[in-house]
Amino acid sequence: MKHFISIQSIPRESIDKLLDRAEQIARHRPTGRPLSEKILGLLFFEPSTRTRMSFESSMLRLGGQCLNLGGAESSVMKGETLADTIRVVDGYVDAIVLRHPRIGAAQLSTEFSSVPIINAGDGAGQHPSQTLIDLYTIRQSFPLDGLDVGLLGDLHYGRTTHSLAYALAKYGVTIHTISPKGLGFPLSVKRSLTRFGACVVEHESIKEALPHLDVLYVTRIQRERFPDPASHYDTLHSYRITPELLSNAQKHLIVLHPLPRIDEIDPGVDVLPHAKYFEQAKNGIPVRMALLLGVMK
């Protein structure tokens, strides 16, 4: 694997191998410093806390070094193209982690880079390394095949749900989408999922979908997607995950969230056995360590 751009282009076997490797890393940290000669470039043109920090932490744990190349203050802001930035930066580092507001930015970067590119989010496109973490966390509770997974929130702009849906299609999972009107999957994602033979069931109400689910994946519903604060508040309220709501769920249901969480999950849920989102965030380290080893070693 040279680049890591989209989850569709990675065969299921390769995903399984990466998850197995992450599991081994979580059990026994790699001995020595396998990436001690390597430098990882972090090129973030959008804000990020968890993704950037967990890539940085993973690289340091593998004995490598990180070079934070900035974003907002970089020459791109002076009008340089992404292509030129990549051509220059690839001489400084051994791999580039890229986050960019435009869909396809990571794909484009592979055409100008001689070092591996890892997509850390391209606009409303994909976030494939988050998907590995999501799959890894689900796999800690159940085998992935044949589950019923609910994707809740802003599925139109939410890149984590796009990548996750593409990945789940490889495991014969039934995908239940639960989103406000107008915030369902974009047509292109729906068409691609159909092409991959995915089973997708659409719901508007969480109450209707909840009893069927093994996994509930919650994402943020952003205020800027609504015409006024009142309609945003109403929507948030009807899609909010609370302990009362979860009393209607299957006992084994797990709740995931890529974080940051704002209001969509009541803090009362944190103490329930369903809540796996903080564990999911921690899983970012072994999964991204496995990914870095996969592209650089």
Place this chain on the structure above:
Amino acid sequence: MNKIDVDQMENQKKTAFKNIQSGSKYQAGLVIRPIENGTVIDHITAGEALNVLRILGITGSTVERISVATNVISKEMGQKDLVKIENRELAQQEVDRIALIAPQASINIVRNCVVIEKSVVSNPEELVGVVKCPNPCCITNANEPVSTKFYVRQSVLICSYCDWHIEKNIHSYIL
């Protein structure tokens, strides 16, 4: 005028009427004269001839002599359009573009009144630099030094960068 002349004229009229009814080449010949050099694009989906001209960059200000026939009767297609471009031979990329809106079109290259090359258009698997991505958030719309690239799946175009699907009005996105 004697009786024989009148009968001959009647026969000619009948033949012409039959040809018009059957959509034979004789009828097309009446509409557009043959060209000496250039390209004849035949079997264009009825109503798409003007879009074919647009795709080829042919406007009112171009120098080529163009003949266009629309809704001509065709045995195979019911109705078809036809374009003749004098003194211009189409390149493969131009032919690929035509395939997007007129998948049954045939291309005849004519030199000295003789058809020296005859081909049918076919949808390529990939289109590079032919179609603009309609997604404003796609990286190809960000002044980057790359050509657009679309995969062709049946009659749907899929952007290789942002996965956007173009399913209709393809002609309006052709560069």
